[in-house]
Structures are given as C-alpha cells and as structure tokens.
Amino acid sequence: MSEVLLPEVTVEVPPEGLSITEVSRLTGVGVEALRYYEREGLLLDPTPRDSGGRRRYHEGDLAWICGLVMLRETGMSIADMRRMADLCRRDGTEKERLELLTRHRERVLAEVRRTQRHLRAIEAKITRYEASST
Amino acid sequence: MSEVLLPEVTVEVPPEGLSITEVSRLTGVGVEALRYYEREGLLLDPTPRDSGGRRRYHEGDLAWICGLVMLRETGMSIADMRRMADLCRRDGTEKERLELLTRHRERVLAEVRRTQRHLRAIEAKITRYEASST
DNA sequence: GTGCCACCTGTAGCGCACTACAGGTCAAAC
C-alpha cells in the first residue's frame, strides 16, 4: 500500500524497512539531522535496528518524521517538537497535544500575516524600481 | 510632518533626531542589534553623532531601518541586507537592487506557499483532535 | 563636585539547529 506522507512523499515501505539514507532522501532531512532528532527524543521510539545495529524505518516512523518536517518548516522549535513527542507517548494527553498544536497554528498564522504585510511593501518597492527603469 | 514607516510606526522626528533607545522602542529592534547593524554596514551611513558622540537618528535613518526590519522579518540574511545597502550607496545600481529584491520576493512567496500547505495539514490534525475530544 | 544615567567602544559569549569528524563495526563483493 502506497501512502502520501508529505504531499510530495508517496512511497511503498518494504517489510524490512528503509535505511537512514533512504529516509533522508525521501524526507529531505539530512542523515545527521535524523540521528540528531532521535538523540533529542523527537521520535516516538528509538528507531529499531537490524542485526547489525543499523536503523530500519517503517511506515509509522516515516509518517511521524514527515509530521516533524511540517512542524519544523513552519518554525516549531526542537523543544516544542520534543514536548509533542513526549505527549504522544502517553495516553490521555490529547487535550495538551491539541493546545500545543493550536498555539503553534496561531503563531504561524500571525507570522504569515506579518510576512504578507511586509511583502506588499517590498512589492511596492519593486514596482517603483521597475517604473524607474523604463 | 508625521510619517508612516512600518505600518505601525508613525512618528514625528524632532530636528535634533532620536536617541538609539527611542529608535529601538519605535522599530522593535534592540539597542545592541541597532549598533550591530551599523557595525555590519547595514545602514547607508554611520549614524551621525551629537557633540558627546551619541547616535542621533533622523527620519531617513528611521525609514531605512524600518525597511531593514521588513527585509529581516521576511527572512533576508544579514549578508543580503548588506549587499542591498552597498548597492543603495552607489548610483546606477538600480537593476541589481531590483534583482536582489525580486529574488527575495520569490523566496518569500515560495516559503509562504509551503507554510500554508503545511498549515492545512496541521489544521487537519487539529480538527481530528477536536473531533475525538467530543 | 559628585552622583547618576544614558550612552559609547571593543570584545566575548550565547542559543539554536544542525554538521562534521574520529574511530569503529558489519556484511556483501571480489
């Protein structure tokens, strides 16, 4: 079964899982960063290892990492992503997860609005330069 | 004459200029950051000093700093802001300024679009948590 | 004339999010 993870990540994960390099390529997160995320407790569990001690990522791991990417790329801090992971490990924390996510959403929305305000000013400046160069 | 600089910054600058603390309060840029920007060559000229060697900001300085704030808050690097300042010091660089600004605009737009894509996914997650908590 | 305070310069330090080794293991390829 193939699944959309990030909008652009659709992949069939084999039963033996994916290597760290494959996950890096699929998600755009660097290999070192993936190990760093794990060290920092951002993954739900330490990624399972094969007989040789190498990480093998399965579908759930990949989906979670794609979630991290979305949070990260919208500016959530490592600390808050860790908080989210901590909550998701425990039952009955749905309210807190919702709060964390909702606060994040508000911050992102505010940021987008500010950016668009600034963008209009920048575009006005561009228009003036274009006008003066004709 | 009172003037809008940042949308939220409308101020009558007295003839003797404003102190660094006043500019900091008006623009939201910290005092140390203002000095840092100057050191880094982000201002068009070194801010003029009074008899005691203190910075006195006039309307043009304030307007430029507000411009920096917009660029900065839309993610332009210090290096690119310096490039912009360097260009604005020289005549006949209008084409390059336009290019720099246009490239920045493209990057910001791409970033906003990506953020909004992620935001939709985050909102879907929020909706699911809200549904499950009823 | 002595506090006091806002400001100055110069330099060092910090927080964040990675990123880059060094030195080692394991399994398949030759």
Add this chain to the structure above:
DNA sequence: GTTTGACCTGTAGTGCGCTACAGGTGGCAC
C-alpha cells in the same frame, strides 16, 4: 581473506544573529 562502503556512537565544531559584558565618557541634577 581483504577490501569496500554504508552505517554506527560519541563528541566537537560551525554559522547565524544577536546579546552581554567591561570599562569608559559626557552632561545634567542636586
């Protein structure tokens, strides 16, 4: 059996954008 290469752990280093001193000056208030 040795070479290769992807991976491992642990720790140190990096780049960015500030931020925080330390030590000093100038000017006004009392």
